[in-house]
Structures are given as structure tokens and as C-alpha cells.
Amino acid sequence: MGVVIPLENKNRHAASIKQLVDLTKPGMERVNQLILSKAGSDVEMIPEVANHLISSGGKRLRPMLTLASATMFGYEGSHHVKLATSVEFMHTATLLHDDVVDESDLRRGKSTARMIWGNQASVLVGDFLLGQAFRIMVEVGSMDALDVLSTAASVIAEGEVFQLSVAKNMETTEDDYLSVIRAKTAALFSAAAEVGPIVAGTGKAERDALRSYGANLGLAFQLVDDVLDYGGSAAALGKNVGDDFREGKITLPVVLSYRRGSEKDRAFWRSAIEEGKNDDDALEMAHKLLLATNALNDTIARAEHYGAIARDALAPLPETAEKDALLDVIDFCISRVH
Known part of the structure; x- marks a missing residue:
């Protein structure tokens, strides 16, 4: 079951991160070698669990942001490769922890590490x-x-705990939800982009620009994920469509639909999210209510808004191939709703 979400916009169909992939390919080869090296351990289960997720086909967008945001300022050393590897390890650790907290069975179409090795191993390898x-x-x-x-790592953990405090609570506000994703998703995007200009030795203005770009790109990325859970494909989403709903997750489309609906509609959402009555029939009803309240299109509009802020953050910077590639990433992230 899918939802067709009309989007007006120019060349969205052609949106791609190919330029970013091409520009960062030499650096990413070094990152991948370092990942394999640093994920090794004499404790056999550690590389098994780590490599299960590391090799599962993610785009590695965050480390590519680190590489591009360093080389766009002429950096030619190796520190950006090490920081990109750190960023990917942080991301992988949060996925391992998230899957335990969310009790997820699948990640990128494969059984999660917790389903194979158990929750304890997943947390400890993270x-x-x-x-x-x-x-x-x-x-x-x-x-x-x-x-x-290190600040990003702390903020991400805070976001995880805050999400627990609002979990399955239909009185969660849009501001509450945005606070969660600023911490859980946007913080690492922001840090990944900012450490590039740091190792390149730029000034404050360049750091601020990349920090803002990353943070707002992260918000746009997560809001598009929220929409895809109700109308995308497993390939675009990296997990099963409807997983957020079945796990009782509060996401922005749900927040908007709940607040805009009738009392009967709100009773449905409370039953589905708070009480766990979320079978296939309930998912179909959720689709209908999300469409009736325009919650999906308005979530896309929010994503477009943050994408525009990310674009403007880079506007004053010199024109480079890396800048063009980073701008392409914004369109790519939002185009996934097709």
C-alpha cells in the first residue's frame, strides 16, 4: 500500500548525490579501509556485529559530508578521513542502540543485530x-x-532519552517532536559538516555556515523519512514501510493529523499509538486520516522549509564543485518522497 504525494518542483526527478559520491570517492575508500581496521577486535563478536551493520548498504552520507566540507576549502591532509570515520562509527553506534530501544526487527532490509546476537551484544558493540x-x-x-x-554524542543521547519521555504520548507537540529530531538526527549531520572546515583551518563564518547547513539538512532528511513511513518504499526508507506506525512512534505527520482531526479521529490515534492497536487495517485508516488532514504534504512543506535554510546557509560561500554537491544533497533528500 502506498500514498502518492504530489510535489511541484523543477528537477526533483533528477536529484542525485552522484556528484558528492564522485568527489568523495578517493576519501571514502580510505574511510572504508579505516572502518574495517578500527572495527576489528580480538573479541570475535565485536567485528561480527559491527560489520553486519557497516556492510548493510547505507549511503554513508554523513562521512561524505565531512570529506566534502573539508576539501571545499582546499584541505589536502588526512584528518578529514579520520573524522569521517569517527562520524560513521557514531552513526552506526546510534543505529545499534536505536534498534534495541525501538525493538526493531529489520534495518535496511536485513535482520537487525539485536535479532541475531541479542540486545546486550548490540548495546555493547555500539x-x-x-x-x-x-x-x-x-x-x-x-x-x-x-x-x-563529543557535544553531538551527548546531544544525541539526550534526544534518545527525551524521545522515551514523549513516546506513545499523543499530546506531544510539534515543538516537542522537532526538539527530538534536532537532537537525534540533525545534531550528527551538523557536526559531520562542521568538522570539515575545522580541520581545513577556516574562520568562524565558514564553520557557522556548514553547521547550519548540516543541522537543517538533518531536519529535512528526518521529516522526509517520517512521510516515507506512510507512503514510500522500503528501498527509499531503509526499513519496512509502516514500521514507525507499528512501533507506536510519534512522528510529525501523526502529530499534525491528531491535532487537526475530529474527536473520533483522535480516539483512533490514541488507540493505535498509545494502546498498540496498529494492524494492517489500522495502518490503512491512518493513511486515510493523514491524507484527509493534509499532514503528509504539510510535513513535506516543513522539510522544504528546512532545505531552503540549508541552501541559504551555503549561499555566501565560494562556488566550488563541493558546494554544488552539497546543494544537490538537499534536493536528493527531499526527492525521496517520489
């Missing part, structure tokens, strides 16, 4: 990867980069 991420940051020797990434 902790190992976080430790390795910080060891690599220390090798770089930049206190500013360490500050940005």
Missing part, C-alpha cells in the same frame, strides 16, 4: 564503536573537532 570514534578523534588532535563531535 559502546565499543563510540569508544573507537573518540580514539580516532584524539588521533586528529583538534580540540575544536573533538568538542563538536
Whole structure:
């Protein structure tokens, strides 16, 4: 079952991250080698669990942001490769932890690590990867980069706890939800983009621009994911369509539909999200209510808004191939709703 969501916009059908992939290919080859090296351990289960997720086909967008945001300012050293690896380890660790918290069975079309090795192994291997991420940051020797990434790690954890506090609560406001995704998703996008200009030795203006770009790109990315859960494909989403609904997750389309609906509609959402009555019939009803209240299109509009802020953040920077590639990423992230 899918929802067709009309979008007006220019060349969205051609949106792609190919330019970013091409520009960062040499650096990403080095990142991938470092990932394999640093994910190794004499404890056999650690590389097994880590490689299960690391090799599962993610786009590795966040480390590519780090590489591009360094080379766009002429950086030619190796520190950006190490920081990109740290970023990917942080991301992988949060996925391992998320799947345990959310009790998820699938990730990128494969059984989650927790389904194969159990919750305890998933949490502990996630902790190992976080430790390795910080060891690599220390090798770089930049206190500013360490500050940005360690702050992001703390903010992400805060977001996880805050999400628990609002979980399955239909009185969650849009502001509450945006606070969650600013912490859980946008913080790492923002840090990944900001550490590039840090190692390139730029000034405050360039750092601020990339930090804002990353944060707003992250918000747009997550809001599009929220829409895809109710009307996308598993390939675009990286998990099963409808998983958020079945797990009783509060996302922005749900928040909007609940607040705009009738009392009968709100009773349905409380039953589905708070009481777990979320079978296929309930999912079909959820689709109908989301469409009737325009919640999906308005969530896309919010994503477009944050995408525009990300675009404007880069506007004052010099024209480079990397800047063009980073702008393409905005369109790519939003185009996934097709």
C-alpha cells in the first residue's frame, strides 16, 4: 500500500548525490579501509556485529559530508578521513542502540543485530564503536573537532532519552517532536559538516555556515523519512514501510493529523499509538486520516522549509564543485518522497 504525494518542483526527478559520491570517492575508500581496521577486535563478536551493520548498504552520507566540507576549502591532509570515520562509527553506534530501544526487527532490509546476537551484544558493540570514534578523534588532535563531535554524542543521547519521555504520548507537540529530531538526527549531520572546515583551518563564518547547513539538512532528511513511513518504499526508507506506525512512534505527520482531526479521529490515534492497536487495517485508516488532514504534504512543506535554510546557509560561500554537491544533497533528500 502506498500514498502518492504530489510535489511541484523543477528537477526533483533528477536529484542525485552522484556528484558528492564522485568527489568523495578517493576519501571514502580510505574511510572504508579505516572502518574495517578500527572495527576489528580480538573479541570475535565485536567485528561480527559491527560489520553486519557497516556492510548493510547505507549511503554513508554523513562521512561524505565531512570529506566534502573539508576539501571545499582546499584541505589536502588526512584528518578529514579520520573524522569521517569517527562520524560513521557514531552513526552506526546510534543505529545499534536505536534498534534495541525501538525493538526493531529489520534495518535496511536485513535482520537487525539485536535479532541475531541479542540486545546486550548490540548495546555493547555500539559502546565499543563510540569508544573507537573518540580514539580516532584524539588521533586528529583538534580540540575544536573533538568538542563538536563529543557535544553531538551527548546531544544525541539526550534526544534518545527525551524521545522515551514523549513516546506513545499523543499530546506531544510539534515543538516537542522537532526538539527530538534536532537532537537525534540533525545534531550528527551538523557536526559531520562542521568538522570539515575545522580541520581545513577556516574562520568562524565558514564553520557557522556548514553547521547550519548540516543541522537543517538533518531536519529535512528526518521529516522526509517520517512521510516515507506512510507512503514510500522500503528501498527509499531503509526499513519496512509502516514500521514507525507499528512501533507506536510519534512522528510529525501523526502529530499534525491528531491535532487537526475530529474527536473520533483522535480516539483512533490514541488507540493505535498509545494502546498498540496498529494492524494492517489500522495502518490503512491512518493513511486515510493523514491524507484527509493534509499532514503528509504539510510535513513535506516543513522539510522544504528546512532545505531552503540549508541552501541559504551555503549561499555566501565560494562556488566550488563541493558546494554544488552539497546543494544537490538537499534536493536528493527531499526527492525521496517520489
